[in-house]
Amino acid sequence: MSKIDSNSSKKALYLDAGNSSIKGAYKKGVNWEAIHAKEKYTASELVQWIDDHPESFSHIVLSSVRDDVRKAIRSELSHVNLLELTTSDIPRELLDYETVETLGIDRFLACYGATDQVSDAVVVIDAGTALTIDYMDQDDVYHGGLIAPGLSAFGGILPQKAPALPNVEMEIPETWPGKSTIDSLKWGQAGFYKMAIEGVLQQYEKEFGDFELFITGGDAQTIKQLIDRESKVRPFLVFDGMRRLEHRTRNSE
Numbered sequence: 001m002s003k004i005d006s007n008s009s010k011k012a013l014y015l016d017a018g019n020s021s022i023k024g025a026y027k028k029g030v031n032w033e034a035i036h037a038k039e040k041y042t043a044s045e046l047v048q049w050i051d052d053h054p055e056s057f058s059h060i061v062l063s064s065v066r067d068d069v070r071k072a073i074r075s076e077l078s079h080v081n082l083l084e085l086t087t088s089d090i091p092r093e094l095l096d097y098e099t100v101e102t103l104g105i106d107r108f109l110a111c112y113g114a115t116d117q118v119s120d121a122v123v124v125i126d127a128g129t130a131l132t133i134d135y136m137d138q139d140d141v142y143h144g145g146l147i148a149p150g151l152s153a154f155g156g157i158l159p160q161k162a163p164a165l166p167n168v169e170m171e172i173p174e175t176w177p178g179k180s181t182i183d184s185l186k187w188g189q190a191g192f193y194k195m196a197i198e199g200v201l202q203q204y205e206k207e208f209g210d211f212e213l214f215i216t217g218g219d220a221q222t223i224k225q226l227i228d229r230e231s232k233v234r235p236f237l238v239f240d241g242m243r244r245l246e247h248r249t250r251n252s253e
């Protein structure tokens, strides 16, 4: 991680570059304020926004799951105090994962943000371009999980491969099994997705016991409504994790 100059009491701007969009946020009191007023931000729009607000931030903290985006932001913001978090900034003892060099840092960060908020182990569902369902124990050790197609990707498969079929809403039909084309498709989309997620959660329970369930990412609300489990929807979980890791890294310097 690159060094930043001191003045860390001034506000930091956090950037989370996922596969679909880049999100930016800063702390306003205890809450997060998003700068991505519209949902999608391209790297250049974001750089423009930052250049339009030169005095607002002491430094920028970036995490990215895409190397091309990371490099683009890095070169476009070369004039800015930029701190990049990568998986090599994560203490090795917090990673029960074999290929740390290819781990998407957002997966660790979302879990690390979640365990900061509760005293239990956590399962985090990050419903973005990909759907990840990951486990972190109460000592902040990340144990991995799974990577599945995100809701949009999953819902896009049949319309692409079997275009004669009608499009359906992501909702569970009232009766089982499906007795119409629409209901059969709904069971195969929303129903399948729901059952898969619930099955994964059961698997975690069997392996590790109790946990708190957190949901984040662009499709968090849809997933919450789909599954029969108590859960906390936290849109800024990756940012919480970034801030926590930034502070930990700074304190150990």
Ligand SMILES: Nc1ncnc2c1ncn2[C@@H]1O[C@H](COP(=O)(O)OP(=O)(O)O)[C@@H](O)[C@H]1O
Pocket (backbone or CB within 6 Å): 017, 018, 019, 020, 021, 022, 039, 040, 127, 128, 129, 130, 150, 151, 152, 153, 216, 217, 218, 219
């Ligand atoms: N207003 C919206 N704009 C864009 N995507 C949205 C919106 N509302 C929900 N989504 C969903 O959020 C997903 C992207 O989630 P996000 O967490 O931003 O992904 P990533 O971290 O991969 O960039 C999209 O696949 C889409 O299904």
Ligand SMILES: CC(C)(COP(=O)(O)O)[C@@H](O)C(=O)NCCC(=O)O
Pocket (backbone or CB within 6 Å): 018, 019, 020, 065, 102, 103, 104, 105, 106, 107, 126, 127, 128, 129, 130, 131, 132, 147, 150
């Ligand atoms: C799984 C992900 C694509 C999720 O990214 P997102 O849906 O948030 O854009 C990302 O964490 C990633 O690129 N992971 C690399 C593979 C791994 O985590 O092992």
Ligand SMILES: [K+]
Pocket (backbone or CB within 6 Å): 126, 127, 128, 129, 130, 131, 132, 217
């Ligand atoms: K994700």
